[in-house]
Amino acid sequence: MKEHNNKSSAIPRRISQTLLNALKGGVVPRVGLPYITVGRRKEMEALLHDAEIISEGGASFRMVIGKYGSGKSFLLQTLRNYAMDRNFVVVDADLSPERRLYGNNGQGLATYRELIKNLSVKTRPEGGALPMVLDKWIDSVQTETVQTSNTSPEDPLFSQEVEQKIIAIIRSMQELVHGFDFARLLTMYYRAFIEGDDALKSKVLKWFRGEYGTKTEAKQELGVNVIITDDDWYDYLKLFAFFFRQAGYKGMMVFVDELVNIYKIPNSIARQYNYEKILSIYNDALQGKAQYVGIIMSGTPQCIEDTRRGIYSYEALRSRLQDGKFTQQGLQDMRAPVLRLQPLTAEEMMVLTEKLADIHAGLYNYERRLTDTDLLDFIKIEFGRIGAEANITPREVIRDFIEVLDILYQNPGTDIRTLLDSESFDYARPEQENREIDPQFAKFTL
Structure with missing residues (x-):
């Protein structure tokens, strides 16, 4: 095969491999997203x-709604990287x-522990930061x-001046709820750092991670009578x-995915307590009680809009989150607390398949053989096979397309036309052949 020289060759092979493996497996990769991002600009x-x-110094609360495979997790992961x-x-948890x-x-508390475990910054994006x-x-x-x-670090007064600055930062937190205890633990960590006491540092980190099960245990190891609950x-x-703002960062973004697991709680009282927690977080953000923090939660339309078990079954949340009277298809209010993911258009899907084809060719070092006509035919058949544009999801198209790329690469004697003409697509093709071209594809006609 010819050597592949297009722009995808600039993508590191490990990132290309991770992208294709994750997408074919139906999960969102944590690296390389800018190479395949299409749509979602608004x-x-x-x-x-x-x-x-x-x-x-403000705070925000958003809820992202989309059905399985629509790109919710992809959007959150992309925003996570941007942040x-x-x-x-950034912290995130499912x-x-x-x-x-x-x-x-x-x-x-288990959710808190997961969030802190996944705490990430630019220089430590994989968590544990x-x-x-x-x-x-x-x-x-x-x-x-x-x-x-x-003063210099060797000067006996140096540590005193540093501690004064540390205390000044910590003192600013003491008026916040639980701020005194939090500041006290920060002071302990600083002194352990200065004295090289790794054992004490580990105990303070254990407390910050919410891993003390009882106040007695925390009292014995750290001398504090409070734990995170x-x-x-x-x-x-x-x-x-x-604190992160005082430490030089711009703030913290909190990502909570898979709200459907609250919807699935069988006990109605337990569900209501969880919805009450969402309401408390929402009110904190919008009333100005929180600073330097953004909360983004995501779930399916059913787990949010179902008035019997979903978030909208909690009246105080429904009245705050549901769409206003003027929102309609194509006229979404992007400043509302709820963002509804619209399906990617055929044009955006076309761009996505082109990017994937280039990445695949770059990874396996061959000249891309698929033409724009091939890509268009694939997209038309996928849209026809799945049904209406409103029903198609990026996950379905991506998995099918990467499978096509893998088969073509592993079987050099096969072309895409053979695959598209196979029985797997038979039930979609006759209908497509006997009707006029769908208007959404007209601009792609070559």
Whole structure:
């Protein structure tokens, strides 16, 4: 095969492999998203506007709605990467039967632990960044002290000046809910850092991660009478957001996916407690009680709009989140708390398949054989096979297309026409052949 020289050859092979493996498996990759991003411009602009408000001391709450495979997780992951590039701290978690927003058996705390475990920054995007952020904060205060005072690190007064700056930062947090205890633990961490006491640092990190099960255990190891619990974990997230701003970051973005797992809770009272937690978070953000934090949750239309079990079954949330009287198809209010993901258009799908074809050819070092006509035929058949444009999802098209690319590469004697003419597509083709071209494809006619 010929050597492949197009623009996709600039993509590192490990990223190309990760992209294709993840997409074929139906999951969102954590790397390489800019190479395959298409559409969603309005949604991204709206969410990035929120990020600007957060960096100025505000807070935001958004809920992203879309059916399975529509690109919710892809959008959140893309925003996550953008936020890190813009010097935000990001945390993310998928809800599950064991992880909820509220629970009396540790389910809420389990969500907090997952969020902190996945805490990421630009230089540590894979998670587990809390120790690095804390150490970097102390280093930055030491550097600032050297630059703004006449003392050097060897000077006996240096540590005192650094501690005064640390205390000044910490004191600003003490008026917040649980701020005194949080500040006390930060002070412990600083002193452990200075003294090289790794054991104490580990214990403080354990507390920050919400891993102390009882107050007695925390009292014995750290001398504090408080621990993070199911009831107050969100208060500590807000404290972290405020602290990260003092530590030199723009703020914190919190991503919570798979709200459907709240919808699936069989006990109606337990569901209502979780919806009450959402209401509390929503009110905090919109009433100005939170600073430097953005909350983005996502779920399917059913888990949100079902008035019997979904979020809209909780009247206080339904009245706040449901669409206004003037919202309609094509005229969505991008400043509303709920963003509804519209299906990608045929044109956007066409661009996406072209990007994937280039990435595949670059990874396996061959000249791309698929023409624009081939890509158009594939998209037309996929749209016809799945049904209406409103029913098609990127996940379905992507998985089918990568399968086609893999088969063609592994079987050089086969061409795409053979695959498109196979029985797998037979039930869609006769109808398509006997009707006029759908208007949405007319502009692609070559």
